[in-house]
Amino acid sequence: MPEPTLYERYLELKKQGVHQRDAVARLGVSEGELVAAFPETQYLGGNCADFLTELEVLGEVKSAVRNVAALSEKTGIYRNLELSPMMGTAINLGGLDLRLFMRHWKHIFAVRNGEARAFHFYDAAGKAIQKVHLTEAAAIPVWERLCAAYRTDAAPVFETPPEAAPYENVELTDDALAAYREEWKGLKNVHHFRIVLSQFGIDRLQGLEYAPEGDAQKLKCEAVEFIFRQCAARGMTLLVFVNNSGIVQIQTGQVHHVDRADGWLTVSDFAEEKFNFFLDDTKLAELWFVRRPGSNGIVHSIEAYDDRRNLVLQLFGRPADAEAESEAWRALIAAVRQTYGL
Template sequence: MEKTTLKLKDQYDAFKAENPKTRIRDAAKQLGVSEADLVAIGHNTIALKADFENILKEIKTLGYVMALTRNDHAVHERKGVYTKATFNGHIGLVVNPDIDLRLFMNAWHFGFAVHEGERQSLQFFDQDGEAVHKIYLTEQSDLEAYGALVSKYKSDVQGEPLQTSALDKTIIEKSDDEIDIVGFQQAWLNLKDTHEFFGLLGKYGIARRQAMRLAPEKHATQISVDSLKQIIENVSERELEIMVFIGSRGCIQIHTGKAQKLLQTGPWFNILDPEFNMHLREDSIDSVWLVKKPTTDGIVTSLEAFDKNGNIIVQFFGKRKPRIPEREDWRQVIADFAKAI
């Protein structure tokens, strides 16, 4: 075990010397290992016990932090305080105006306290070593509380290679003729809540991107990647409050608020506000859909972007809460766009 760890550490050190600006996620891919493998061998990394629910319940003691959730094509960073972490089976919620998360704890397998220079964080990974969620301290965080938390949940086993295992994340789409399309479309039209949509896909055996193609008429319209950006730019100009959903296999992270400072950097379309940052890689987007779902509060409209494999990258909604209709200003932005195409 020690020999394997040392060999990887030497390889990573050599890689960093030649590629000092490459992010650890990309370095892992180039070295043929997982990000968690590289995090685990860090000089100041501490492995944590797999008591993730209790760790998350105590994050509130750290005060003001930055939560980060990402997938291959988008990054969601939101600053605030963790409060109200609750769990029901493998499903967890952190719900407050700052940090808003949907947690799927069966995907949380490894955890570490990571010290990179002056940056300190808690990082959590899936069974295959892919990051599900990270929490970074800020200048306003409670360092003493962080030290106490790490000490309390420090694993008895340190420095050993991780026992990761590959996960098959391939999305299988049935052929359309195997699907009850009429039944599916009627069930879509009968939706009472947006949260029912996932169950609807399972009931009819339909992949999410496939559902866009098979949706009832005028309930899913494909638009261009540039159109997505135009809509967000319009939202920014009008200072509307929206919701931005980006997820990993173990966490969906949600921002509710404005998207004010927009910046294009190469292929990345960014929102760079004081409390919220989004980094969206446009050249990884294969299709974008304007989606309408019925609810008891009226139609709810979203923008949904997918990669070439059918994975959802990001979703945008107008700011809303249960039992309150969708915002008219968001609907107006979408209506104005629809008139222009």
Template sequence: MSLDTLAPLSPADLRTARAENPKARARDLAESLGVTEAALVAAHVDGAQVLRIDAGLDRLFPAIQTLGEVMALTRNASCVHERTGTYEDYHSGAHASMVLGSEIDLRMFPRHWAHGFALLDGPRPSVQIFDAAGDAVHKVFLTDASDRAAFETLVRDLRLPDQDDTITLTPRAPVEAAKLRADKAEELRREWGEMTDTHQFLRMVSKLKMNRLGAYHVADAPWAFALRPDAVTQVLHQAAAEKIPLMIFVGNQGCIQIHGGPVARVEPMGPWINVLDPRFNLHLRADHIAEVWHVIKPIRDGMAHSIEAFDAQGALIVQIFGKRDPDTNAFRVMAEALPRLSGA
């Protein structure tokens, strides 16, 4: 895909393309045009129906909390996570912020929240945030139960003076492939076994000059087991059939969105595997999955098991854990029974 800085399309060209393809999803249309989704949205800025707003979390999230019930959406190139609920219990942080609501559960990384927009046109007004490269970080869509007056106040209070229909973007950083150090295998396995919290993991592998996927390749048994690419689909179907509650993490560099609870209706549709429940939807491109790992990490009261999927470039697509209420034994049993790749 071409960078917007190289694309010949003007904002007027992009508005024409949107008018000619009114039913196309914004991300899909932008990709077909060789621009980013943020450029397509910015082209429609008119100061009335599409507006630039402040993307700063400490102003944005208190305003979002006033909207009542909404639909929260976080995605990456291969997976879309949609959760209906209310934004509650916002915690600000310079490097990481959180929303810890009973339904909407987020981890946000403020430095990637670069461009904010409010879209008033259409049946589902929304707040949409993009990173510096123009990729969507997080979106909030109003529902029939949302407070429309509060949304109008949000737009008025967060509206920026600059309502230009062009946007300046920076080049997208390439995905880091599996980064491993085979000579550090013994040290990795020893330190892995000494962990007491899953949050210690990334600091540990970074210190050893690896990344997440590289560490899985190096550690191997007893901490990481390669599975068949269809393992995620199997987990969703089995969890639905056996009513095993899950924690499903989907994210990008700016936001991670978490579903905690059961899944019920799991439906394939072309290359997609979908969870289509009343307040939670997941849309996963199963054909994008190149690697799946069953990962085991020590924690203070036992072991945390996860199923993690990566694309062919090494980007993390989705992580699935067992929900820890009352326990995760059923998830562990399911994870341990998943077919492993030969030799794993």
């Protein structure tokens, strides 16, 4: 009797109620490898930059971006896209607002599941970067045209990801620590923080540990739910950043419906904001309050990390280029620090 195919093994797990993300781990393959094995999947090659420029004509799509802890689903139009070999942006405040790290985008798949159609993007190891789901039947001919234009008979080749090097703590000398804190205080743009980190050879979490007095504080992870519920109760605007190695998806809008479902923190705001958010906060290893200088004054934010020291979620009270944070946001942050500070 022949060995079952990867797809057949997946179907057996699916019958048992195992979700696709969990099935990948149990099957010992990447998500990209599994999706490539689906009978209705078409491989569209690796020219992701050109392909992304085609997506605006699909009209409204649902963009799904996830990492080990969080899933952000935002419906909008893939417009205002600007790409360079390394970076990309689709700046649409309140809409489909994206920052792209193009060196990680390697594979495109057209995926069909019954009447549903989507394009999936994966990195070299088959890890999902973004999934773009059609929301309008009128876009199906465009989907089919793109499939025909980009389809290739070549089989996708996925790389085995290198084992993550064990974390090594970097001890800064007194002089280096003083210099680092001066660089922190002299920041003009929060996006320059990563440049400062690289100058001192430290990762983002260690950068918070070395922050100037009062500019970073470790928090209990339960603070995330408190923030979402308080924003909903007060009608506050919240910026929700969800990222993985290839993309950051940014939601800007009010929070309306916060709940718990199957252990996950959920925000079900499609009707008001075309946005849904899901957080498995048991996967959060560390949560931090951060205060840094920005282009228009001091910026207060919340940052969440997984157990591999990866940034998985950021929360802000205003866009980086806005005039000033609201007093309501600063008051909420003060309450969070007092109640959940460690």
